[in-house]
Amino acid sequence: MDYRFKAIEQKWQKAWKTKQTYKVEVNPDKPKYYVLDMFPYPSGAGLHVGHPLGYIASDIFARYKRLNGYNVLHPMGYDAYGLPAEQYAIQTGQHPAITTARNIARYREQLDKIGFSFDWDREVQTCDPAYYKWTQWAFIRMYNAYYDYDAAQAKPIEDLVKAFESNGSYKPGQQVALLNVACSEEMAFTAAEWKAMNEEQQHNVLMNYRLAYLGDSMVNWCSALGTVLANDEVSEGVSIRGGHPVEQKVMRQWCLRISAYAQRLRDGLDNVDWTDSLKETQRNWIGRSEGAELVFKVKDSDSSFTVFTTRADTIFGVTFMVLAPESALVSELTTAAQKAEVDAYLASTKKRTERERIADRRVTGVFSGSYAINPFTNEAIPVWISDYVLAGYGTGAIMAVPAHDARDYAFARHFNLPIIPLIEGADVSEESYDAKEGIMMNSGFLNGLTVKEAIERTKTYVADNKLGRIKVNFRLRDAIFSRQRYWGEPFPVYYKEGRPYMLDEKDLPLELPEVDRFLPTEKGEPPLGNAKNWATSEGYPLELNTMPGFAGSSAYYLRYMDPHNDQALVDTAVNHYWKQVDLYVGGTEHATGHLIYSRFWNKFLYDLGVVCEEEPFKKLINQGMIQGRSNFVYRIKDTNTFVSYNLKEAYEVTPIHVDVNIVSNDILDLERFKQWSPDYANAEFILEDGRYVCGWAVEKMSKSMYNVVNPDDIVERYGADTLRLYEMFLGPVEQSKPWDTNGIDGVNRFLRKLWSLCTSEEDFSFSNAEPTPEELKALHKLIKKVSWDIEHFSFNTSISAFMICVNELATLKCNKRAILEPLIILLAPFAPHFSEEIWEALGHTDSVCDATWPTCNEAYLVEASINYPISFNGKTRFTLELPADTDNAAIEAAVMAHPASQKWLEGKNPKKVIIIPKKIVNIVV
RNA sequence: GCCCGAAUGGUGAAAUGGUAGACACGAAGGACUUAAAAUCCUUUGGCCAUAACGGCUGUGCCGGUUCGAGUCCGGCUUCGGGUACCA
Structure with missing residues (x-):
């Protein structure tokens, strides 16, 4: 009987749909398992053969877990907001909702053909108001929260207001130490000062602490396009698309204070089962450095400024200071004599993006005219301005130690500034000595100490003499959360007297309005400026920006748990059942974007008590491209x-x-x-x-x-089961590899071979005879191998194992039920349609999805004899078949008695005979 | 520059420190067939040798550890990915 895959696959896809085979509900009687794929952006091009790779791997795992008695949550949905649809809308006038819906339908059609075990009742689309209601809701919660470093937790903003009312921004009962809370800038005020502030002033102060806040940030602004551009959309001061001029501009935008969570985001990596390389990438991205903030007084002035350094021990080698061009200190410290030169320099750096400034390592800078006082030596040191210092990191100002920092060294050389070596034996005539090793010199009270000791001693000195404070700095920056786009979630924000206010949660979702054009308005406002009556019922104008792509993807895994709940993002009891994603499969390209944002988002919800797990994704597998x-x-x-x-x-x-x-x-x-x-x-x-x-x-x-x-x-051409098998057969899932349809015949032949074992000319045909030890061995070898392989995500080798087993059974002409039935269960995660068909033919009325995974009986695997490779000096020369229970002495005797041994011994006596039982014999001559 | 990953036949690849190339694709030869498809059998890393047995060599390069290294260690080379003057 022919293997007619088309009819079989259509039959079972229909059956699964009518019987709701993949519908899943909370079931406290079963252990749960949550398998998630990174949801796709439905592009107009449809799926190509690379997209399903991860989905097939996760589907195999989900089905395997189900066969092992787990209640498996395995949902799918769409990351439906995105730029291509908007771009298409601008070009064609076609509403992005229409193209997106069309693309989703096409994706769904393609996905359905591959036979995934998704519970489609749980589908989410990020552009669905019922979904983005909860994105908006989380934003409001972030707005109404601040971060308490001492408690390492987000808290309601009202708590902070209460603290201000009782003791200002100081710690309870103190007038020196400030509250240890996350903020944009340190603010010092008393309770009396707080109470004296008017509503607007208080509003502004609180904005400094909120987790979702309006903040000023430097952006690449393109006025012709009416939008902010990413660094890679700009080149040489003009936009890549269209070539319009781009300038660096400060813009007030919504931001998320993700930096408050830096330490926890770093620490949390110790509790997840991700690859070391991915965790390392995240650690680098978060970028923790321990150091000190030192205060430098400005010479002949009352003012002072702070720098951050990880090498306070090198303070005696500071020969100049450098400010970032964007630093607020620049205007303060520039003297009248230097003003013209400084202004010219600022104008030239403004034209370049941060990336461009960084990419070309030209040394540029200008002297401010001011001097700072070294707090350790009281010497005056010149303050320069240069774009190699970034405004966004540390304090936007550094102390330069050219002898021991490569960038400072290049700068000093270029502008002929002094270089003072601080480590004995360090040769700084050609390059700086950056290593943190050696014995200090030229460093006053630090002389003779090792660098490590000097760092510690300096810290104590700084603290004792109140010259600054010990500080941990992170590279991770707050996320800019505003986009000047149409096709995104609207902010639940309206403005009253120019100040932002949140909509009431009961008024959510705030739906995306219709506009007649998707471009910025004449006035340069974002596209939502084109919407009619875009205001609250009281007439207050609504926010014109929309949320960025990562907004909707940051908590979708939670929504799948309880997708139709209109009272909560996720019901508490439901969340306590599904807890977190046990297995997350997706590409590496999300290593520093989505995977940081959603961890942040989840931790915030955890602090709020909305979810019960602090980390969203327990285990993560990266599929290759x-x-x-x-x-x-x-x-x-x-x-x-x-x-x-x-x-x-x-x-x-x-x-x-x-x-x-x-x-x-x-x-x-x-x-x-x-x-x-x-x-x-x-x-x-x-x-x-x-x-x-x-x-x-x-x-x-x-x-x-x-x-x-x-x-x-x-x-x-080949059927979904062949596609599934072939995608997995290509090689390890994590590895990138080219798609080559050549070779697909191999897995297709395998299926046909197994089919012919189960069928005769006209019909299915199984024997009820007792299996032979040989057949049992073939089967149980397979059970063992496939079980281990699936647990270790080595699907390509399991398919090889299936082929080996079926080849063996074909040689044995085995069509015994006792062998084929368990084999079909093993195959079911890989080739579900095929397996259902045979399973039914075997007389079952239930789905093979609900069968029980077979267990391996080691007794069938015991070998009676071992074919020992006999090697001389590590080179295998011949093999020798010996009973498995032969002891070492007998093995040695048998080997020595073998005629071939005489040849390789060449008449010499063996120096040593190494016998590894059941493995190998090696004779050292 | 830094971090991470990879390198094995014509191709995709396999190998808890223990017979390198399993399993496939492709190719070559053969069987069946009027023929083709399908199926089945044989060969297939390279070199040498051959009637046959066989021998040498071989996992990017150079060293090391080990009775034994594709695998572990040190040093390179090339390719891929990430990151970007982070004080």
Whole structure:
């Protein structure tokens, strides 16, 4: 009987739908398991064969867990807001909601064909008001919260107001130490001063502490496009799209105080099962450095400023100070004599993005005219301004120690500033000595100490003499949360007297309004400025910005737990059942974006008591990228003649991409090529052995390379089960690899071979005979291997194991129920349609999804004899079959008695004989 | 520059420190067939040798540890990914 995959797959996809096979509910009687894929952005191009790779892996795991008795949550949805739909809307006038819905429908159709075990009743779309209601809700909660470092927790802003009322911004009962809370800038005021403030002043003060706050940040502003651009959208001072001028501008935008969580985001990495490289990437991104803040007085002035340093021990080598050009101190410290020069410098840096400033390592800078006083030596040191210091990190000012910092060194050399070595034996004539090793010199009371000791001594000195304070700094910056776009979540914010206020939670969701055009307004406002009546019922104007892409993806995993709840983001009892994502599968490209934001978002909700787990994603697997494998034809210059790959050297040729879908095993289908484009209708060919052989290369999978392979085409030709198997068979999931449809026949043959074991000419056919030890061994070897492999996400090797087992059973002509039934359960996670069909044929009325995973009986695996490799000096020379229970002495005797041994001993006595029982024998001569 | 990862046949790849190349694809030869498809069998890292047995060599490069290294350690090379003057 033929394996008719099309009919089988349609039959079971329909059955699963009607029987709601994949519907899942909270069930306290079963252990839970939550398997999640990073949800896709539904692009207009549809899925290509690379997208389902991670989904197939997670689906196998989800099905495996279910077979092992778990209640498995395995949902899917769409990250539906995004720029491509908006861009398309600007070009065509087509509303992004319409294109997005169309793309989602197409994705769904493609996903359905692959046979995933998603519970579609739980689908979420980030652009659905019922969904983004909870994104807006979380934003309001962040606005109404501040972060208490001492409690390491977010708290309601009312608590902070109470603290201000009783003791100002100082710690309870103190007038010196400030509250240890996250803020944009340190503010010192008493309770009396707080109470004396008017509403607007208090409003502004609180904004300094809120977790969602309006803040000033430096952005790449493009007035022609009416929007802020990311660093990689700008080059040489103009926008990449359109080439419009871009300038650095301070803009007031919504920000999330994610930096408050830096320490916890770092610490939390110790409690998740992610790869070390991914955790390391996050640690670097968070970037913790321990150091000291030192206060420097300005010479001949009452003012002073603070710098952050991790090398306070090098204070005796400070020969100049540097301010970031954006620093507020610049105008304060620039003297009249230097003003013109400084202004010119500021104007030139303003044109360049931060990235450009960083990328080219030209040394630039200007002297401010002022001097600072070294608090340790009381010497006057010049204050410079240079763009190698960033306003956004530390205090935007540094003390420069050219002898021991490469950047300071380059600067000192360029401007001829003194370089004082502080470590014995360090040669700083050519480059700085940056290592934290050696014995101090030229450093007053630190002389003779090691660098490590000096760092500690300096810290104590700074604290004792009140010259500054010990501080931990993080690289992680607050997230800018405003976008000048249409297609995103509206902020639940309105403005009264220019001040922002949150909508009442009961008025959520605030739905995205209709606009007649998706571009900025004439006045340069964001697209929402085009909306009519975009105001509260009282007439207060609503926020015109929308939220960024990561807003909707930061808590979607929680919403899947309870997707239809309109009273809460997620019900507490439901959250306590599903807890967190046990397995998260997605690409590495989200390492520092989504995976930081959602951890932050989750921790915030945890502080609020909304969720019970502090980390959202317990285990994470990164699937590799599927690259394209392009094919080429070679056209002889100035002709319409194409020469086959191995003959092309004799001609001058132009390689041309050819659609991989008209090439098979690198052999071009000539007829289809002629039809492919009118240009080639009259093409002529120089063939080798009557065939046209194409060249190939691994490139990105993209339309322009004509190497896109569509999963629908594969399903059409081979079936979904073959596609699933082949995607997994290609290699380890984490590894990137090119897609090459050549080779898919192998897994397809495997399925057909197994099918023919289960069938006769006309019908299914199983034997009820007792299995032989050989058959049992083949099966139990497979059970052991597949179970281990799935647990370790090594799906490619399990498929090999299936092939080996089926090859063995085919040789044994085994169609015994006792063997095939467990085998089908093992195969069910990989090839669900195929397995359901056989499972039904075996007489079952329930789904194979609810079978029980077989267990391996080691007794069947015991080998009676071992084929020992016999090696001499580590080189295997022959093998020797011995009973498994032969002891070492007997093994040695048997080896020595073997005629081949005499040859390799060459008459010498063995120095040593190493016998590893059941493994190997090695004779050292 | 820094951090992370990788490198094994014509191709995708496999190998708790223990017979390198399992399992597949492709290729070559053969069986069945009027023919083709499908299926089945044989060979397939390289070199040498051959009637046959066989021998040498081989996991990016150079060293080291070990009875034994694709695997562990040190030093490189190349490629891929991330990051970007973080004081």
